[in-house]
Amino acid sequence: LIDAPSTVTEAPVALSYELFPPRSDAASVTLWKTIRELEGTAPDYVSVTYGASGSNHDTALDLVDRLQLETTLRPLAHLTCVGGTPEELSTTVNELLDRGVRGILALRGDKPRDGQVPAGSLRYAQDLIELIRRVELRRSAQFAAGKVAIGVAAYPTKHPESPSEAHDIEVLLAKQRSGADFAITQVFFHAEQYASLIHRARRAGVTIPIIPGIMPLTSLRRILKLSELSGVAPDATLVDRMRAAGDDGALARKIGVEASVALAQAALDAGAPGLHLYTFNEHESALEVLARLDLPRPSRPSLARRQAN
Numbered sequence: 001l002i003d004a005p006s007t008v009t010e011a012p013v014a015l016s017y018e019l020f021p022p023r024s025d026a027a028s029v030t031l032w033k034t035i036r037e038l039e040g041t042a043p044d045y046v047s048v049t050y051g052a053s054g055s056n057h058d059t060a061l062d063l064v065d066r067l068q069l070e071t072t073l074r075p076l077a078h079l080t081c082v083g084g085t086p087e088e089l090s091t092t093v094n095e096l097l098d099r100g101v102r103g104i105l106a107l108r109g110d111k112p113r114d115g116q117v118p119a120g121s122l123r124y125a126q127d128l129i130e131l132i133r134r135v136e137l138r139r140s141a142q143f144a145a146g147k148v149a150i151g152v153a154a155y156p157t158k159h160p161e162s163p164s165e166a167h168d169i170e171v172l173l174a175k176q177r178s179g180a181d182f183a184i185t186q187v188f189f190h191a192e193q194y195a196s197l198i199h200r201a202r203r204a205g206v207t208i209p210i211i212p213g214i215m216p217l218t219s220l221r222r223i224l225k226l227s228e229l230s231g232v233a234p235d236a237t238l239v240d241r242m243r244a245a246g247d248d249g250a251l252a253r254k255i256g257v258e259a260s261v262a263l264a265q266a267a268l269d270a271g272a273p274g275l276h277l278y279t280f281n282e283h284e285s286a287l288e289v290l291a292r293l294d295l296p297r298p299s300r301p302s303l304a305r306r307q308a309n
């Protein structure tokens with residue numbers, strides 16, 4: 001008798017990537033090469049960033065549109081609310097829904113430089129979630145087959161404007177109560193910060209999936225830029241190791257990618273239901289991290305769909 005082959009019974013891990021709308025024709029060509037490469041990994045969705053105050057409204061919507069029409073990928077459209085009136089934001093939500101988008105990442109966005117929320121603008125991501133749910137309700141006849149999935153941001157380390165980590169958890173709970181379905185985290189450099197977020201959130205009553213946002217760390221410059229943009233302090237040991245690599249870019253990249261793989265694996269070991277990779281519109285490092293992780297993934301329905309068409 002020949003033994004039947006054993007089957008893999010590990011729960012599949014969700015996979016997604018973040019892209020940003022291109023700022024030039026040349027950037028668009030590079031982005032589309034990246035998109036085609038990432039498509040081959042059959043992610044659950046790809047997210048498309050949105051400028052604070054809607055600064056790139058048209059290019060963001062164009063990219064979402066093209067993803068819907070020209071690829072097998074499912075877009076998750078980021079939307080920021082600070083600087084937008086309820087009317088303007090309702091229009092944008094309707095524009096997204098008209099394009100067939102069924103996933104929105106509801107964000108506040110960075111405040112203007114003077115730190116003031118403009119008069120008449122929405123104030124918090126929570127306000128945007130409620131606005132999206134109201135728009136959805138008005139269009140409810142269209143959503144017989146399912147509602148809009150709303151994602152939100154979550155913070156493994158304290159949000160720069162927040163008084164405490166405990167306050168961040170209260171905000172996450174409030175976003176869940178207002179209708180958020182899942183959260184994606186800000187970047188973090190220590191897996192314990194993600195594990196601690198999950199522990200504190202669950203204890204407070206947050207039940208939605210919280211997906212770790214992982215950045216493939218390919219250079220010291222990228223790490224420092226990332227810290228500056230996110231307000232998250234970099235890992236000092238990693239910075240020292242990258243600095244010691246000096247001009248050897250290949251060595252720095254090797255150290256960085258290994259650190260990202262270890263971080264992603266530790267987050268999965270802590271129970272992460274998926275991984276969201278910040279790509280910076282480059283596929284190589286994201287795919288390198290993925291190849292080393294060997295995630296349990298379902299068979300590739302989106303590729304099968306493309307072949308069947």
Ligand code: FAD
Pocket residue numbers: 048049050051052078079080106107108109110111123124125126152153154159160161162163167168171174184185186187213
């Ligand atoms: P909020 O949840 O509204 O929180 C903002 C601040 O207000 C926090 O300090 C919070 O503690 C406080 N707060 C919130 N609600 C309340 C309340 N009810 N009462 C009192 N205080 C409150 N930015 C972009 O511009 N474009 C993007 O595409 C983008 N994508 C992102 C994707 C991810 C996964 C993440 C993690 C961040 C992203 N950002 C993006 C950055 C984000 O806009 C900033 O981190 C922003 O400073 C906060 O956004 P938020 O949605 O968390 O805001």
